[in-house]
Amino acid sequence: MSKVNQFLKFTPILKEKIWGGEKLRTHLNKATNSSNIGESWELSDVEGDTSIVANGNLKGKDLKELLSTYKSSLVGEKVYNQFGEKFPLLIKFIDAKEALSIQLHPHDDLAQKRHNSFGKTEMWYVMQADENANLIVGFKKDSTQKEYLKHLENKSLLDILNVDVVSKGDVYFIPTGRVHAIGAGVLLAEIQQTSDITYRVYDWDRQDSAGNYRELHTDLALDAIDYKAKEQYNTNYESEENKASEIVSCPYFTTNIFPINGTVNVNNSSKDSFVIYMCVSGKTVFNYNKISTSLEAGETLLVPAGLKEFSINSTNGLSELLEVYIK
Template sequence: MIDQLLRFKPILKQKIWGGEKLKTVLNKITEEDSVGESWEISDVRGDESVVSNGEFIGKTLKELLKNYKSSLVGESVYKDFKDDFPLLIKYIDAKEVLSVQLHPNDNMAKQRHDSFGKTEMWYVMQADEKSNIIVGFQKDSNEEEYLHHLKNKSLLEILNIDEVSKGDVYFIPPGRVHAIGGGVLIAEIQQTSDITYRIFDWDRKDKDGSYRELHTDKALEVINYKSQVSYKTDYVKKQNETTKVVSCVYFTTNVLPVKGKLSINHYEKDSFVIYMCVAGNVTFTYKNQIEKLTMGQTIMIPACLKDFVISSPEESELLEVFMPKH
């Protein structure tokens, strides 16, 4: 049994579109510039998270999985995923707009990349004035129209652009065209996958003066041309209560505004639970263990731990992430 709350050392990623907010707003420690992503909990090959607290300090997430199995992740999760952790948890700072991109589903990713597909969601933590995201099409499109605009570098004429603000949530299934705009800081929950099909990159060059690879042909096989009236997820928050914001076969995400002291139990869940602090600061107490989270920090509750206390002296906010029962 794993008898402690788990924290992991962030894995920071430099990106040509990255900025300074992971350092200045979320207090990530790095000497590097243009840091675009902080991988908080990862089992991606070559980027496995390492425990930063308690008895298991220095152990990788993969090592914990192999040693503790369902005690860590839950019986149903271990049955489905064995020694592979199913989720990748990130904070993302886009100083400049990301490439316009999309992701493959499980079948395509398995065939082509021996990987999970990539279903993801975004929670906007902070957004500069008039910053936006690209998500989906304005109206139903088709391959012919899409390729015409791609060739003429006029994709924005047919794509949907939303101005965003703090608290906005977007669900991004495989095949949906999307891009985070400049000035947006988000929390991202996704399947464990690093497969991205880049379709347009604003004709910019990387630090070596080269254009980044585009994946036009691969994207054509998975792109979804159907439009929606709205791509934003609506929800209503209640202080000291969890509200479901995204529920899919790959993960469930609740929002939990916290002020004061809350006793939490997860007896009905057969899953690990991850908390991302997206505003304020929160203290987790389990037995004699006390873990303080500030905005931009993350903690994992092993599946075998069912009771703990959350407290905050101010109005704070958590995302609560776990695997649904199948």
């Protein structure tokens, strides 16, 4: 089987959203003049939005072609055996100029039954947040379907939902069923299963430019919601310079925080998986076989499973990466 012997960067797929802003351009240098870009899909195998290689010998090839050609050499034997020629993760940067809808995602079984899709477990890493910007995550205390419906009808959901003011570096794991919303003023990295299934339950009664309200999914959401509360929703973690430290691990993905200062030699021989690097601050250069590939804040890199040893250099002081793979 032929191998991919290069780091892969992809052309971002930019999504205009009613709640989007300009930070993807002003903070992360995305090529757009639009004032309402909400999402940059960095790596996607969602139908109709397949990522296309932007660099090297494979420039112009899309992710589906790569999977069909390189198979386990690209994604790892275990991953290929489990997912076949479907890339299992969707990687995004999100800019919320206004609050997103209050929403949740169905679990695998429900998503398969209703939508022939994966579920949508995800996580967030806050890259920047305006003063007092917040995230809505989960319930304040255990709730019930009856109580939830009463507050939904009265437009008082915030009375029973947990709201956290956030800042750079905060991490949230969002399993399926957990009600959530990104608040206004938050820029974050999102790692999730390959799925675009969202149950929108409240959208702040806002209308689009044509005066239309966005569709709500009240009935679909009822038996998909997890009404249990947690004492704490953000993830505590520690980070160490020049070391990859785990911040989230679940059956769908593992994410490490990887602060780089100087040069680090990486050996991923223990991973039977592709590895994704998202640069969340600073600038780095990846080196392999005398080929150098830069990765700046707001950029994403896919390292094929067959490429195990390389070095990363932070070119100007401390840089931070998120390292993502499947165990």
